[in-house]
Amino acid sequence: MRMFLIVIGLLLITTGGIWVLQGGGLLPGSFMSGQSLWLFIGLAAMIAGVVLLVVGARPGRPRAGG
DSSP states (O other), X not given: OHHHHHHHHHHXXXXXXXXXXXXXXXXXXXXXXXXHHHHHHHHHHHHHHHHHHHXXXXXXXXOXXX
16 A cells, blocks of 8 residues: 555656646647646646655554554
């Protein structure tokens, strides 16, 4: 489960970064280019990705009863 959260978090960060660049007009060639809505969607995706990455990477609790 932890590896799943890390992978999904990394995918969200990468995808969100692309959306931020497109929304900001720095990565042309898409219907998203220059649309500020995609900049904010990308930022939200990146924040969600960081949260998932942190949750997935935090050390686990020792289990009682071995």
